[in-house]
Amino acid sequence: MGKTLAFVLPILESLTNGPTKGSRKICYGKAPSVLVLLPTRELAKQVYAEFEVYGGSLNLTGCCxxxxxPYRSQVTSLKRGVDIVIGTPGRIKxxxxxGNLNFSSLKFCVLDEADGMLKMGFADDVELILGKVKDVTKV
Structure with missing residues (x-):
């Protein structure tokens, strides 16, 4: 939990008090500002819960x-638009x-437990995903 908050809180601070402060609009179908990759669904759900608690109080939306x-509910969330996407490499890929996910508005990309993703054989998936991420602050 402490490690998760170490990157969650600065990201939330930047999203809510950064250069676009006050101009943040809720819009249908917006691309995410944050991507967090984790090796397992258990870790993804844990990190998502932290973002929900703190980001939800700031009116930020997310999906895991x-x-x-269920794939269909994930697609629905992405089409509706989210601020934060948290997930495992295989499903993100x-x-x-x-064509359900694009990174045109991405500001932050977090690779949490990157060594675990490599040990589990996700190297190709992570490379593909990061290849789609351009000009982003990687944490």
């Missing part, structure tokens, strides 16, 4: 993308390849 969760 991992295999084993699926959404990119199907």
């Amino acid at each position: 993308l991992y295999r084993g969760a 699926d959404h990119i390849e199907r």
Whole structure:
């Protein structure tokens, strides 16, 4: 929890008090500002819970993308628009390849437990995802 808050809080601070402060608009279908990649669904759900608690109080929206969760509800969330996407490499890759996810508004990309993702064989998926991320602050 402490490690998660170490990157969650600065990101939320930047999103709510950064250069676009006061001009943040809730709009249908907006691309996410934050991407957090984690190796397992358990970690993804844990980090998502932290973002929900703190980001929700700031009117930021998010979704958690991992295999084993209903795909259709994930697509619905992405089409509605979210500020924060948290997920596992395989499911994030699926959404990119199907055109459900783009990073045109991405400001932050976090690779949490990157060594775990590599040990689990996600190197190619992570490379593909990061190849889609351009001019982003990587944490």
